[in-house]
Amino acid sequence: MNALSLTEINQSSPYEVYWHEKSHTYRFKSDYGVILAIAFDEDDIIESAKSYMLSIINVNNTPSPRDLKIRDTTLLIIEQFFKKNQAALLYICEGCDGRQQMRNRLFEFWFSTYRMRNEYMLMPVSLIDMEGMDNFAALIIKKDNPNFIDIVSEFSNTIAMFQVKPAN
Amino acid sequence: METTNKEFIEKREAAMKKFIAAKERKKIRIAEISQSLCEEFKEQTGSYPQNINVW
Numbered sequence: 001m002n003a004l005s006l007t008e009i010n011q012s013s014p015y016e017v018y019w020h021e022k023s024h025t026y027r028f029k030s031d032y033g034v035i036l037a038i039a040f041d042e043d044d045i046i047e048s049a050k051s052y053m054l055s056i057i058n059v060n061n062t063p064s065p066r067d068l069k070i071r072d073t074t075l076l077i078i079e080q081f082f083k084k085n086q087a088a089l090l091y092i093c094e095g096c097d098g099r100q101q102m103r104n105r106l107f108e109f110w111f112s113t114y115r116m117r118n119e120y121m122l123m124p125v126s127l128i129d130m131e132g133m134d135n136f137a138a139l140i141i142k143k144d145n146p147n148f149i150d151i152v153s154e155f156s157n158t159i160a161m162f163q164v165k166p167a168n
Numbered sequence: 169m170e171t172t173n174k175e176f177i178e179k180r181e182a183a184m185k186k187f188i189a190a191k192e193r194k195k196i197r198i199a200e201i202s203q204s205l206c207e208e209f210k211e212q213t214g215s216y217p218q219n220i221n222v223w
Contacts, residue, residue, distance in 0.1 A: 033213070
């Protein structure tokens with residue numbers, strides 16, 4: 001993966017973003033003491049182009065009030081990822097509990113308010129895997145990706161296959 | 169027709185296995201990141217965090 005430019009991110013980021021070498025994550029700390037880490041890990045789940053798995057984790061001691069600076073910083077990091085990498089970004093949430101589902105919805109909401117949302121496609125889906133687990137997944141891709149059609153088709157076909165039960 | 173259905177089942181199973189493998193990788197990665205995040209939190213505050221939120 002091409003490294004993100006911390007200088008470019010921090011030019012407009014509300015929180016200062018730093019690279020955590022040991023865990024290979026981009027991190028920042030909020031005014032309310034939340035430390036958030038974002039990872040982009042290469043994955044082969046999409047075959048028609050480079051794809052990465054997105055992971056977002058935060059830790060805190062007390063839930064903070066709605067902090068739009070966390071949204072803006074997170075979206076700036078993702079924006080920088082796409083600026084440096086022509087790739088698809090996949091998000092998988094396994095067996096989401098109520099809180100994770102709430103965070104997924106919040107992430108979708110963040111994206112819907114993102115000033116550059118028209119440049120991206122966010123395809124959220126829910127699917128049941130062969131272990132009977134309910135999963136939430138989403139594909140995030142920039143519309144100017146040269147493999148846009150192939151990636152979206154592959155993702156859609158895979159999801160469709162999951163949703164169709166084969167006849168015996 | 170039978171062959172088509174067999175092919176579909178095989179493709180579907182392969183896709184499912186790939187998806188489950190991706191989930192496993194993510195689970196391991198989340199555990200690694202969570203651990204290092206907790207350590208960093210402790211370094212900064214003196215105590216481990218009470219909440220770990222995975223998105």
